[in-house]
Amino acid sequence: MKIATYMCDYCSMAHEFSESDEREKYLCPDCGHEMWYWTLSEIDDKTGLVIKNYTNQAREGNKLKESISSKVILECPYCHSTDTKKITNVSKAVHTAIFGIFSVGRNAKNYHCNQCRSDF
Numbered sequence: 001m002k003i004a005t006y007m008c009d010y011c012s013m014a015h016e017f018s019e020s021d022e023r024e025k026y027l028c029p030d031c032g033h034e035m036w037y038w039t040l041s042e043i044d045d046k047t048g049l050v051i052k053n054y055t056n057q058a059r060e061g062n063k064l065k066e067s068i069s070s071k072v073i074l075e076c077p078y079c080h081s082t083d084t085k086k087i088t089n090v091s092k093a094v095h096t097a098i099f100g101i102f103s104v105g106r107n108a109k110n111y112h113c114n115q116c117r118s119d120f
Helices: 057-069 089-107
Strands: 002-008 014-018 035-043 050-054 084-086 111-113
Touching: none
Parallel strands: none
Antiparallel strands: 002 014, 002 035, 035 050, 084 111
């Protein structure tokens, strides 16, 4: 028996469908969004164990899609610029060493906007 695994970009869930269950689109049972092909597994009917996994170029193409969608672009809540950066722990430590107790407010923030220079 062959089982195809599909991934949902929206809710990040994987769902398995029988190879005989051919559809034009595979929709996620959890959220209803379209899913993309991940892998095909051949399963032993007696033991239920995976004998072999198959992949194809569709999965390789989805690796690029996955890497693009994993990058988070944050927007500044004040000026709505996307020119932001993460405030690192090293930066917080240096700021604390220089300004002491006065850096407590800034160290609670995680991102800095390069446009309006605010921390959020």
